Amino acid sequence: MASLVGLARLTAVAVAGLVTFWALGFQTSFLQAATDDDVHSSATAQLDFIYSVLHPLLMVIGFILLTGEAILAHRTLGGWSRGTRTSAHLALQGAAFAFGVFGIWAKFQATDGVVSNFLSLHSWMGLLCLSLFAAQWVVGFLSFWHRGEARRVRATVLPWHVFLGLYTYGLAVATAETGLLEKLTFLRQAARRSQATAASASSSFSQRSTESAVVNALGVGMALLCGMVVLAAVSPKDRPGGKSSTTRTSKAINGYHYGTSNVVHVSDGETNHGPRHHDHYHYPRPTLQGGKKVAGDEDWKLHN
Amino acid sequence: MASLVGLARLTAVAVAGLVTFWALGFQTSFLQAATDDDVHSSATAQLDFIYSVLHPLLMVIGFILLTGEAILAHRTLGGWSRGTRTSAHLALQGAAFAFGVFGIWAKFQATDGVVSNFLSLHSWMGLLCLSLFAAQWVVGFLSFWHRGEARRVRATVLPWHVFLGLYTYGLAVATAETGLLEKLTFLRQAARRSQATAASASSSFSQRSTESAVVNALGVGMALLCGMVVLAAVSPKDRPGGKSSTTRTSKAINGYHYGTSNVVHVSDGETNHGPRHHDHYHYPRPTLQGGKKVAGDEDWKLHN
Numbered sequence: 001m002a003s004l005v006g007l008a009r010l011t012a013v014a015v016a017g018l019v020t021f022w023a024l025g026f027q028t029s030f031l032q033a034a035t036d037d038d039v040h041s042s043a044t045a046q047l048d049f050i051y052s053v054l055h056p057l058l059m060v061i062g063f064i065l066l067t068g069e070a071i072l073a074h075r076t077l078g079g080w081s082r083g084t085r086t087s088a089h090l091a092l093q094g095a096a097f098a099f100g101v102f103g104i105w106a107k108f109q110a111t112d113g114v115v116s117n118f119l120s121l122h123s124w125m126g127l128l129c130l131s132l133f134a135a136q137w138v139v140g141f142l143s144f145w146h147r148g149e150a151r152r153v154r155a156t157v158l159p160w161h162v163f164l165g166l167y168t169y170g171l172a173v174a175t176a177e178t179g180l181l182e183k184l185t186f187l188r189q190a191a192r193r194s195q196a197t198a199a200s201a202s203s204s205f206s207q208r209s210t211e212s213a214v215v216n217a218l219g220v221g222m223a224l225l226c227g228m229v230v231l232a233a234v235s236p237k238d239r240p241g242g243k244s245s246t247t248r249t250s251k252a253i254n255g256y257h258y259g260t261s262n263v264v265h266v267s268d269g270e271t272n273h274g275p276r277h278h279d280h281y282h283y284p285r286p287t288l289q290g291g292k293k294v295a296g297d298e299d300w301k302l303h304n
Numbered sequence: 305m306a307s308l309v310g311l312a313r314l315t316a317v318a319v320a321g322l323v324t325f326w327a328l329g330f331q332t333s334f335l336q337a338a339t340d341d342d343v344h345s346s347a348t349a350q351l352d353f354i355y356s357v358l359h360p361l362l363m364v365i366g367f368i369l370l371t372g373e374a375i376l377a378h379r380t381l382g383g384w385s386r387g388t389r390t391s392a393h394l395a396l397q398g399a400a401f402a403f404g405v406f407g408i409w410a411k412f413q414a415t416d417g418v419v420s421n422f423l424s425l426h427s428w429m430g431l432l433c434l435s436l437f438a439a440q441w442v443v444g445f446l447s448f449w450h451r452g453e454a455r456r457v458r459a460t461v462l463p464w465h466v467f468l469g470l471y472t473y474g475l476a477v478a479t480a481e482t483g484l485l486e487k488l489t490f491l492r493q494a495a496r497r498s499q500a501t502a503a504s505a506s507s508s509f510s511q512r513s514t515e516s517a518v519v520n521a522l523g524v525g526m527a528l529l530c531g532m533v534v535l536a537a538v539s540p541k542d543r544p545g546g547k548s549s550t551t552r553t554s555k556a557i558n559g560y561h562y563g564t565s566n567v568v569h570v571s572d573g574e575t576n577h578g579p580r581h582h583d584h585y586h587y588p589r590p591t592l593q594g595g596k597k598v599a600g601d602e603d604w605k606l607h608n
Contacts, residue, residue: 119516121485121523128524163538167531174478174527181425181482185489212423219425220432223478227471234467 004235005076008228011221012065018218019060023053026211029187047109054106056179062099064172064222066092068229071169075232086144093137100130122182125175132168136161166230173226180219184212308539309380312532315525316369322522323364327357330515333491351413358410360483366403368476368526370396372533375473379536390448397441404434426486429479436472440465470534477530484523488516 023030030052031045070092077085104126107117117123140161143154327334334356335349374396381389408430411421421427444465447458 119513121481121488121520124520124524125481125527128527163535167534170474170478171527171531174474174481177425177429177478178481178485178523181485182489184425185486186493189490189493209423212425216425216428219482220428223429223432223475227475230471231467 004228004232005072008068008072008225008232011225011228012068015218015221015225016061016065018214018221019056022211022214022218023057026214027053029183029211051106051109055103056183058099058103058106059176059179060218060222063096063103064169064176064225066096066099067169067172068225070096071165071229071233075237090137090140090144093133093140097130097133097137100133104130120182122175122178125171125178129168129171129175132164132171136165136168162233166233169229170226173222176222177219180215184215187211308532308536309376312372312376312529312536315529315532316372319522319525319529320365320369322518322525323360326515326518326522327361330518331357333487333515355410355413359407360487362403362407362410363480363483364522364526367400367407368473368480368529370400370403371473371476372529374400375469375533375537379541394441394444394448397437397444401434401437401441404437408434424486426479426482429475429482433472433475433479436468436475440469440472466537470537473533474530477526480526481523484519488519491515 027049031049070089073089073092074085077088080088118127139157143157143161331353335353374393377393377396378389381392384392422431443461447461447465
């Protein structure tokens, strides 16, 4: 697990490096799009350029990478208390959402106008993604402040939260991939057009192919990162304490109250917020091979 | 679960309808791409057009929709024996793979040449996707023929198979989205160019915006379908028999032999292939609320 998280972070750093290199190393690509019809003054063009560069930077680093880190928070902050981990998750996701909204706002500032931004599939997917993200965050926020109330209800909601969250994350990555493709196709077409009119097209073409390689690597890197983050989120959890399962199970029995009603209300004192405090119920189960394997907890599932 | 599968299939039918409507209703879009430099004879252009139309049809209907149906086979064929279900899954995935290879081959037949197809992010993602798919299929095929040998090894491999399979499915959908975006951006640029030269651009523009809406709906439909299929695959399984869990558990205990060695070899007689035959071990567990809830089996996890 630790090596998977490490690999995911290494990929995240590579993705951040690639998108920064693309945005700063191939400035003409972003200039070209902004000044396509050559009617702006130099100052407007400069602003357009900044907004045009900001969009991929904010969406990839601020939104996708930060969201991935927020998802991993439940795995990487194993030593912290559950409440602190949830706060960190909530705060990181809130920051990611703010970056996402800022990134879309930057796109609106371009001279094309707001409406023209809602015609492409990229924008439709992005809108779906942001809506899901906002709904998830609000539900998570409310759930965080009502954590003591209906433990059973939260246990029902949690797998849905995890599934929808990972789906939204995957959708965000897919949306980013479409954005990269849109930009590259646009540039390729523009290059073909200039090739037809100008003679000095060969240097432009070689620059384009380097840029293609960078952007393709960025796209593949994001796809791999997405797989690693989702894998880390659904794979079985490490037990940092390493105590025998018998101790843990009996602890769980002592910690919870069982009832026969459909919804069980349990008072959620602060003393319960240890690192081994789970949202789903533990049932006493016989173990195989001297307590090394506990059925259920080592299954891959949508719990945290 | 039944309603989720039904909704997924309804979405699949809508997606199939949309891609067919796009391919057959907007033929000029595919013609335009094929005869961009106007040097081909009419017969070559006709062939190019057919290959150009075949690619989205084969990839969306033959590859993505069939793969989704193959994933759902473990859920929809609940009344069949486990061996039959696995055969159906394997056969559907094999057919999907064949359609996928055929769809890529169709793209190679276009006059652009083979190499030019491997420059875009769309092709890189597609290549990664097909490689993963092929590897998964071979492992699944081998595992199917060696099913009696090392049950414990298969239980370890299965969550990985499910995770990688769902990841590949998601990647296929993301790749298709990039393909749609690539095509639309290409067409938008071409329309803009013709707008600059020809006066009768308004009818072309309105046609483009209808086409955009169709393709965008297709893209959003595929994204939603992907979510539903993955949700159906990871959500808790229905028990078609509806027997009490106590009966099932004791059956499972009688059906399996426990050992203390790391790999347990169990002879896999045909009598074991009932609909309630699982790949992971069952441990006898006490049940809560009169046998209505069994911990573990109703968790969302990467098992079938």
